[in-house]
Amino acid sequence: MNGIFSPDSKFMQLLNRIADIMILNIIYLITCIPLFTIGAATTALYSVCFKLGTEDEGSLLSGYFRAFRDNFKQATILWLILFVLGFNIVFYFFYFFNMQNALHYVCVPLVTLLLLFAMAASYTFPLLSQFQNTVPKTLRNAAIFCIAFLPRSFVIVVINLIPVIVFAVSPYHFLMASIFWFAFFFSLAALLNVKILRKIFSPYYDEESSDPE
Secondary structure, three states: OOOOOOOOHHHHHHHHHHHHHHHHHHHHHHHHHOOOOOOHHHHHHHHHHHHHHOOOOOOOHHHHHHHHHHHHHHHHHHHHHHHHHHHHHHHHHHHHHHHOHHHHHHHHHHHHHHHHHHHHHHHHHHHHHHOOOOOHHHHHHHHHHHHHHHHHHHHHHHHHHHHHHHHHOHHHHHHHHHHHHHHHHHHHHHHHHHHHHHHHHHHHOOOOOOOOO
C-alpha cells in the first residue's frame, strides 16, 4: 500500500495529473469571465497543455498566467475578429433559415461556411500559443491548416463542440454533466486536441524560427 501512495508511484502521478487538469480548467473558466479575455485564456490554456508531459513542463499557474500576459494583445484582437465573423455567419444563417421563399436554401452553404469557420477558429489560438506571428498570418495559417488537414480539423471541432452536441440532444443530460464541464471539460478537450495538433505542427517547429510558412 505504501508503494501505491508513494509520490513517485504511477497511481499518485495519475492523481496529480487529474488535479492539474481540474485546476487548469477552473483557472481557464475564471479568466474567461470578462468575455473579452477568452482569446488570451484559450491561448494560455493551449500553451500549458502543449507543455504538459514534456521536459518543458513547469509550474502550471505561472506558466498559464505568463502565456496569458504575453499573448494578451494579439489573442484579444484575434478573439474579437473571430467573434464578429462568427456572429455574422450565425445571424445570417438564422435569418435565411426563417425565410419561407427560395432564399431559405441560402442557409445550406452557410452551414458549410460555419463549419469551416469553426475548424479554422479551432487552430487560431493553438497556433498563437506555439508560434510568434502577426495577426493576419495567424489567421491565414489557421485557414490553411483547416483545409490541409480537413479530417483532423473535423475531429477537433467535434471535440470542442461536445457540450453543444450534448445540449442539443438532451438538455437534461447536459445539466446532469454540469460538474464535468466546470471541472474538467475544457482542459481535457485541449489536451485531446494537442495530441492531434502536435503531429500537425511538428514539421514547423524549428530551433531558429517558430514561424510556420
